[in-house]
Amino acid sequence: MGSYYDVDAILTDAQKVPCTFELTVPGLGYVEGNMSGDMKQGSKVELPLWLGEMLAFSQSLNTSSLVTLDPPSAVAPRVLNALKADPRTVDLRALAPHFYNLGARILELFDDDEMMEVLSETFKARAAVIADQAHNPRGALGEGADFMRGLDENERQLFRAAHDSAKAVRTWMADLKKQ
Amino acid sequence: MALPLPPGLTPPEIAFLCEMELVTVIPRQKLERLELLGGSLPPLNPPHRAPLPLWLALLLKRQRRANILPPLWLSPHSLTAILDHETEHGDGFSPPPRLPPLPSQNTLPFSPPFLPSSTADAAPDALPYHWLELGEMLLETAADDFEDPDSVRKLLRGLREVRMAKLRQVVETLDAAGGVNMNGVGGMEVAEGRTFVTGVIDGLRKIVTSREQQKKDRDREERENGDDYDDDEMEMQ
Structure with a gap:
């Protein structure tokens, strides 16, 4: 790794x-x-x-x-079913702060194609929401606050990356006006 | 260990590269031919139009020695058409300007920024690579050279929103192999989307590491078997 x-x-x-x-x-x-x-x-x-x-x-x-x-409770079938139903509403941070890393390690030990599929789909679906939140100035504080609290470490880094790059472009545009 | 800057170019760096693009100016004063490191610039002879790099054009504009003729694709009419195309075709970006036919066998083909994609005679129906940067800079410095700067500004904002939303939706179609059609995406958009898109691909790859490892092992086995087969063939010859 x-x-x-x-x-x-x-x-x-x-x-x-x-x-x-x-x-x-x-x-x-x-x-x-x-x-x-x-x-x-x-x-x-x-x-x-x-x-x-x-x-x-x-x-x-x-x-x-x-x-x-045995697979830990964070990737138990109950959790995977919840993720299959709606990836956006599950609080991953409460399950495990490094949810995807843990999942990847478990997948190395247990060969489980279905879990891999569910985790990939979950990551993608949540990444789209994260990107929207990162570009929406009120998203992270207003209606999206609950979702943001449930992000695992990987997703937090993703949010930061998306937010910082959008901010860099906005800063450049603002600097242009100052010249 | 950690660099303070993210990978890729920052927005000011992209804007700096964009200043190499040629734009058409209408000079108000005479200027001798300039010999610069990047080649010689044509003499300015009012009222004849001349192509100049953007940085010089902006400088002369600020000094009121020239007017800039915005490229045709920055007209409200073209931008509206492009915006309509973007909203109607949800699954791709509007195509970049067509490349000119190859000159001949032995010369290298031209590509942006060495193509005049922002001069007055550029293609009116496509956004070139530096569309966002160039549009913003021209609107900031040379707004009075536009017929309708406010609507151009509004259309650029709209285009940026639509295209960034598409770039974000791209992740839902991604897989760990990471193939995305990004034809027609501009420089500033790449800078803005890079960290996010690569972050998603990295995350996905982490999840499917074990499968990739298995596949790699299988491929290696197959390759080894294949090599044996080739060797046999060689011996037969």
């Missing part, structure tokens, strides 16, 4: 995903809050994406992997 120093990539990897332990691990109970006990086989724990990925897909000596990953 991005650069080693990419803060967004680091924050994406820090998001929690549900994992199920396949083996009993002695002394690891503190992850669950069980200070002195063992991690029982079959217990479900929320682990950061980077850790869960490492445990689930590393080439260990055993034939079976230590944990199995």
Whole structure:
């Protein structure tokens, strides 16, 4: 993915995903809050994406992997159905601050063409609204405020880019009049 | 690490490039032939028209030594026709001016800004590459050379709105492969839309990275198999 120093990539990897332990691990109970006990086989724990990925897909000596990953709730079928119905009304920021980055990482791990389709369509549909809001001086504050609050980090950058370039052209036109 | 400027050209830079366009002036004073680095400029001999670069024309206009003859496509009539075309055809931009036929085999074909697309005898029915910048600058400095500057200004505003809205709608038809028909889009519009459109393409590509990776792997495999096949053929010969 991005650069080693990419803060967004680091924050994406820090998001929690549900994992199920396949083996009993002695002394690891503190992850669950069980200070002195063992991690029982079959217990479900929320682990950061980077850790869960490492445990689930590393080439260990055993034939079976230590944990199995489940898709996080941010890209659960319920959310995807809501996005299919109307991408504009879903608050992505509440689901995950780096929603699309998380989705892309999940897609790397699970092959899911339908999720890829839904995420692409959602991104496109919302990008069009973002562009309109960025060019509409009252949009971001008035009726569009709720939508703007629900943007994830990628979309916020997109909004900023669209807004800044429109502003640069307006500034140039205003400067022309001053000369 | 981070440059203070976004990728691409800023609006003042685009306007600077636009000042190289030739416009037709009607001089009020005599001026000798000027030898400049970019070539020689014709002597000005009132009342004969002469093509001059925009920057010099604007300078002479400010000094009241010349009047600028706006290009035909900046007339309210042409702009109205172009605006109608834009609103009727929702799926594309109005076509750019036609290129002249190739001169001959060995010479390089001309393209803007080396084509006189803004002089008085330019095509009246198409917007050239620098339409927005040139129109704004002429309206600002040489408004009294227009017959009806207010309606021209209003039409330019309308055109800009319609075309920018189209440029924004383009993203809904995008896919990660990122093919968009942008024929006829002007310089300032490219500057305005660049960061947004590339941002959308980047975002889409991030989402489908895994599929692209799979495809790349498959292609490589196929290519390797194909190479083997070619080798066999070579050996047969």
